[in-house]
Amino acid sequence: DALLQVKNLSVSVEEKEILKGVDLTVNRGETHVLMGPNGAGKSTLGNALMGNPNYTVTGGEIIFNGKSLIDVPVNERAKDGLFMSFQNPLEVPGISLGNFIRNALEQRTGERVRLWDFRKKIALAMDVLNMDHSYAERDLNVGFSGGEKKKAEILQLLMLKPTLAILDETDSGLDVDAVRTVSQGVQEYQKNLDGALIIITHSTRILESLHVDHTHVLVDGKIVENGDASLVEEINENGFERFLKA
Numbered sequence: 608d609a610l611l612q613v614k615n616l617s618v619s620v621e622e623k624e625i626l627k628g629v630d631l632t633v634n635r636g637e638t639h640v641l642m643g644p645n646g647a648g649k650s651t652l653g654n655a656l657m658g659n660p661n662y663t664v665t666g667g668e669i670i671f672n673g674k675s676l677i678d679v680p681v682n683e684r685a686k687d688g689l690f691m692s693f694q695n696p697l698e699v700p701g702i703s704l705g706n707f708i709r710n711a712l713e714q715r716t717g718e719r720v721r722l723w724d725f726r727k728k729i730a731l732a733m734d735v736l737n738m739d740h741s742y743a744e745r746d747l748n749v750g751f752s753g754g755e756k757k758k759a760e761i762l763q764l765l766m767l768k769p770t771l772a773i774l775d776e777t778d779s780g781l782d783v784d785a786v787r788t789v790s791q792g793v794q795e796y797q798k799n800l801d802g803a804l805i806i807i808t809h810s811t812r813i814l815e816s817l818h819v820d821h822t823h824v825l826v827d828g829k830i831v832e833n834g835d836a837s838l839v840e841e842i843n844e845n846g847f848e849r850f851l852k853a
């Protein structure tokens with residue numbers, strides 16, 4: 608059975624219809640790439656999957672692990688193993704990055720996470736991301752550079768091991784070295800992938816060293832093309848123009 612089935616999904620934001628009947632099937636072990644021009648609705652799809660209350664599902668279905676997500680609140684979706692890394696991660700004064708991740712892990716598993724084990728694990732994950740261990744003690748994202756915020760998102764990915772991870776433009780605004788580091792982190796997550804990954808991007812740099820199974824092009828709230836990894840290369844060369852004319 609598919610891990611995720613999105614069927615004829617329509618989503619509105621502030622009374623405006625953004626997604627207009629999206630179909631998407633994601634199986635365990637797969638990496639999907641969702642591309643499309645700005646404003647196409649890529650982040651809207653991610654937010655709808657996560658259950659962000661600002662995004663209203665007006666039609667269709669989201670089936671995750673065999674059950675409908677439509678009426679499941681956002682915190683329960685995280686417990687069920689959904690994760691989305693945000694385009695603009697929030698700064699949260701008063702809670703450290705490490706404690707934030709530890710709390711999220713405890714909510715996810717319903718069990719206490721022993722500090723000693725946690726410290727060892729987070730240190731290993733930070734090494735993958737070339738992050739100084741002191742970042743775990745710093746307030747979540749406060750004063751972090753754009754690249755450090757994105758690394759903090761990937762650190763959550765590595766620590767929480769979600770069943771379905773959605774990365775929303777984790778590569779945007781990063782320099783070449785930071786893209787490489789983020790990509791290393793994603794590769795590390797892919798190594799032990801028993802869930803699935805959806806990478807939203809409108810560039811292709813992060814994909815250069817990642818395995819991709821399926822590519823989807825979203826234009827004006829509809830998926831207009833499905834393909835394999837070669838579709839990423841084609842878009843890299845020709846852009847979205849041919850999809851816009853359709």
Ligand code: ADP
Pocket residue numbers: 620621625643644645646647648649650651652661
């Ligand atoms: P993409 O991620 O593909 O660039 P988005 O999903 O962010 O596109 O946006 C699609 C459309 O929905 C845009 O017209 C955007 O202005 C609108 N939109 C998305 N989120 C919101 C929001 N929270 N409030 C108002 N409009 C929104």
Ligand code: MG
Pocket residue numbers: 644645646809
């Ligand atoms: Mg965008």
Ligand code: MG
Pocket residue numbers: 649650651694775776
């Ligand atoms: Mg977006």
